[in-house]
Amino acid sequence: MLNNGTGEFTVYNLARYRDSAYLPASTFKIVxxxxxxxxxxxSGDSMIIPWDGVQRPVAAWNKDLNMYQAFRVSAVPYYQEVARRIGxxxxxxxxxxxxxxxGKKDTLFKIRSAIDTFWLDNTVKLTPDENLGLVKKLYFNELPFFKLYQQKVKNxxxxxxxxNYKLAYKTGWGTTEKGHPLGWIVGWVEENRHPYFFVLNVESSDPGYDMTTVRLKMLKDILKQLGFFEGKM
Structure with missing residues (x-):
């Protein structure tokens, strides 16, 4: 977590935060x-991509979705189609x-696998530090995109x-090269117009780990422990 006002970092497991990189999974939907x-x-956050009729495990994906809806339910098929259209x-x-x-070596990543899976297949990896920096720049409209578009993603x-507060985030869930479930939540919590940026990165050796439930509960429990959600920060 970064307190933007003071520049103070609160880090659990510094080596993992600073020196280890992982597939971005659905946090890539921001980009x-x-x-x-x-x-x-x-064309806009209301642009619909029709459902292809394929039944998938997540019921919320099995219908026509617009950009805003697809982002919030983290619909992989919608954004795979977007990636294919981008090229x-x-x-x-x-x-x-x-x-x-x-990463730290500042070596530009080159897409080596399929355009619609490279963020899921461990060919591109991000450190938690990089993912935190991305959402901080997004919050302040400092990414190289029109301000209107950055605002649509923030919405x-x-x-x-x-x-009392605003809580904005994007989740991610993938599988590491070891077959471990990997979870992300990146975003910010804002109280009294003061933003704090966070990145949560969770890995388990248990293939049946309930990442969907655990990562959000973990985030909220930590924020509550740190004094958030009361409007006093």
Whole structure:
């Protein structure tokens, strides 16, 4: 967690935060949506991509969805289609512009696998530090995309908004090369107009690990322990 006002970091497991990199999974939807909007592949957050009729395990994916809806239910098929429409050349250009997956060595990542799976198959990896930096830049409209498009993605990330706080995030869930479930939540909590940026990265050796439930509960429990959700931070 980064307190933007003081620059103070709170880190659990510094080596994992700073020195280890992992597949971004659906946190990549932040970037995919921004590139889609900037290139015109996504005409707006209400743009619908019709359901292909394939029944998938997540019921919320099995219908026509627009960008906003697909982002919030983390519909992989919608954003795979967006990636295919963007194409490898344009996608690579924007990933290079963002230095996405470059890591500490600042070596630009090159798409080596399929355009619609590279963020899921462990060919591109991000450190938690990089993912935190991405959402911080997004919050302040500092990414190389039109401000309007950054705002549309931020709107899709905002899940809780009340008089005490705002909580915005994007989840991710994938499988490491060891076959371990890997979970992400990246975003910010804002109280009294003051943002705190966070990245939660969870891995388990249990293939049946209930990542969907655990990662969000873990995030909220930690934030509550740190004094958030009361409007006093």
């Amino acid at each position: 995919n949506a921004l590139i889609g909007l900037q290139t015109g592949v996504i 490898k050349e344009k996608m690579q250009f924007w990933l290079d512009s963002l230095h996405y997956g470059a 899709a990330m905002l899940f809780e908004d009340n008089s």
